[in-house]
Amino acid sequence: MTTVRIPPTLRPEVGGERQVPARGETVRELLDDLMSRFPGLRTQLVEDDDIAPFVNVYVEGEDVRTLDGIETPVREGATVILLPAMAGGS
Amino acid sequence: MAGYRDLLAQLRGEIDEVDAPRAHELDGALFIDVREQEEWDEGHIPGAVHVSRGHLESRIENAAPDKAQPIVVYCQSGNRSVFATRTLEELGYENVTSLAGGYTDWKRNGFPTQLPRSLEPDQRARYSRHLLIPEVGVEGQLKLLQSRVLLIGAGGLGSPASLYLAAAGVGTLGIIDDDRVDASNLQRQIAHSTEALGDWKVDSAKRTLEALNPDVNVVTYRERLTSENVDRILADGWDVILDGADNFPTRYLVNDASVWHDVPVVHGSIYRFEGQVTVFQPKDGPCYRCLFPTPPPPELAPSCAEGGVLGVLPGIVGSLQANETIKLLLGIGESLAGRLLLFDALATEFSEVKLRKDPACPVCGEHPTITEYIDYVEFCSGRPAHA
Numbered sequence: 001m002t003t004v005r006i007p008p009t010l011r012p013e014v015g016g017e018r019q020v021p022a023r024g025e026t027v028r029e030l031l032d033d034l035m036s037r038f039p040g041l042r043t044q045l046v047e048d049d050d051i052a053p054f055v056n057v058y059v060e061g062e063d064v065r066t067l068d069g070i071e072t073p074v075r076e077g078a079t080v081i082l083l084p085a086m087a088g089g090s
Numbered sequence: 091m092a093g094y095r096d097l098l099a100q101l102r103g104e105i106d107e108v109d110a111p112r113a114h115e116l117d118g119a120l121f122i123d124v125r126e127q128e129e130w131d132e133g134h135i136p137g138a139v140h141v142s143r144g145h146l147e148s149r150i151e152n153a154a155p156d157k158a159q160p161i162v163v164y165c166q167s168g169n170r171s172v173f174a175t176r177t178l179e180e181l182g183y184e185n186v187t188s189l190a191g192g193y194t195d196w197k198r199n200g201f202p203t204q205l206p207r208s209l210e211p212d213q214r215a216r217y218s219r220h221l222l223i224p225e226v227g228v229e230g231q232l233k234l235l236q237s238r239v240l241l242i243g244a245g246g247l248g249s250p251a252s253l254y255l256a257a258a259g260v261g262t263l264g265i266i267d268d269d270r271v272d273a274s275n276l277q278r279q280i281a282h283s284t285e286a287l288g289d290w291k292v293d294s295a296k297r298t299l300e301a302l303n304p305d306v307n308v309v310t311y312r313e314r315l316t317s318e319n320v321d322r323i324l325a326d327g328w329d330v331i332l333d334g335a336d337n338f339p340t341r342y343l344v345n346d347a348s349v350w351h352d353v354p355v356v357h358g359s360i361y362r363f364e365g366q367v368t369v370f371q372p373k374d375g376p377c378y379r380c381l382f383p384t385p386p387p388p389e390l391a392p393s394c395a396e397g398g399v400l401g402v403l404p405g406i407v408g409s410l411q412a413n414e415t416i417k418l419l420l421g422i423g424e425s426l427a428g429r430l431l432l433f434d435a436l437a438t439e440f441s442e443v444k445l446r447k448d449p450a451c452p453v454c455g456e457h458p459t460i461t462e463y464i465d466y467v468e469f470c471s472g473r474p475a476h477a
Contacts, residue, residue: 008362008397009390018437044390053384058443066446081432081443085382086359086366088394089404090245090269090279090336 002030002074005081013040027057028070030080056083098169105175106187108162110199113189119160124174129166135196136204143174150181152224157183164189207232217259225422231259235305237419240264240328242315242344244291246404247334247358247411249281254412256299256306263299264328266311267291278401315340317463320347330415331355336393338385339466345378346463349454354418358411360399363435365407368426368445369414375427380448387472403435
């Protein structure tokens with residue numbers, strides 16, 4: 001089981017939770033598991049069967065785009081962060 | 091009992107001395123000036139570090155952490171430096187020489203000298219807590235007073251950031267903002283007051299900042315940053331841009347302009363209980379587009395005006411931005427370049443993710459495809475024509 005950090009903009013889709021557990025050995029499997037339970041996440045995370053270009057996924061602090069993208073392996077107990085851009089400053 | 095002259099002669103025989111012409115030829119040596127403040131203020135060897143003899147033991151390790159580095163100690167005429175050289179040897183410095191004839195002989199040889207700009211007495215009082223920190227000191231404070239920081243926005247992030255930069259004595263603060271102070275701002279935008287309701291934010295901020303510190307010159311730009319005015323504003327010359335914008339088009343515009351003008355950006359963003367802070371260093375480091383190549387569709391990126399923000403959050407994030415800015419200006423510490431700091435105010439938790447330069451980045455990558463300003467509003471509208 002892996003804990004996935006949910007950013008504020010996506011929390012309404014997961015019942016307001018800051019983090020949710022998910023199962024999977026790769027980022028793809030984790031996201032599939034999350035989206036099967038929280039279908040509202042799909043349009044906000046995935047585009048053309050890949051991670052949406054406006055969402056960053058970090059495994060152990062590394063952007064998966066610099067690793068193997070959606071196929072990046074995730075070890076048991078790893079920290080996964082979903083991070084969409086925020087523009088607010090005022 | 092040996093008198094002063096005997097002791098001086100004895101020590102002179104035990105330590106190494108170097109004359110001015112040879113000292114002038116030395117490569118890589120650190121010059122330590124052990125004279126008093128008033129003597130230093132009247133001129134010193136360029137690049138020398140001032141540690142008065144009275145503070146030598148306690149401050150030398152900050153000034154010269156590497157005990158193997160060649161050091162030339164000097165005073166006015168080459169006597170006090172003999173004693174100081176011995177002290178440094180006793181502290182474990184391995185390669186210390188005393189400048190024979192001191193600063194006087196150095197000047198007599200016609201070698202370069204430097205007249206330090208110095209602080210006025212009231213500035214010494216105002217910045218005394220900075221002057222006590224070895225990493226800042228008089229030189230650092232003078233650097234801050236000569237520095238120019240451009241703030242994008244005088245709102246949630248711009249307010250605390252500009253207040254701390256002004257208090258720190260950053261000499262010129264540019265502020266770009268085209269809004270008026272609204273009642274809904276006052277829960278967090280602490281550069282403005284109830285009395286300023288309805289005023290332009292740049293005018294209100296200028297009043298607040300100059301009242302806090304008259305050393306600071308606030309340059310106001312009462313306009314929205316656009317592709318049309320950005321080059322004119324950046325041409326005024328800035329050391330650091332502090333980005334506290336409230337929308338994606340401005341974020342991407344600031345990024346592209348900063349890469350092309352080669353100005354570092356201290357980035358902060360906030361939403362509800364969460365903040366993000368990082369530093370974008372043009373050329374060396376990743377840029378905003380390396381972090382977020384594509385803006386989110388507008389429906390997935392609510393602003394603080396739509397989604398709300400805890401009032402104190404911009405205080406924390408804006409202060410972190412001020413901290414990064416001051417470090418960049420002073421050239422000290424480790425900046426957040428290459429790291430994105432995430433702050434969760436509800437959990438009171440900081441975390442960090444790595445940021446890497448994207449070789450395929452359209453602006454800072456190896457083969458840039460965006461080389462001039464684009465229509466940023468369209469780019470962020472969810473119907474990007476240039477993605």
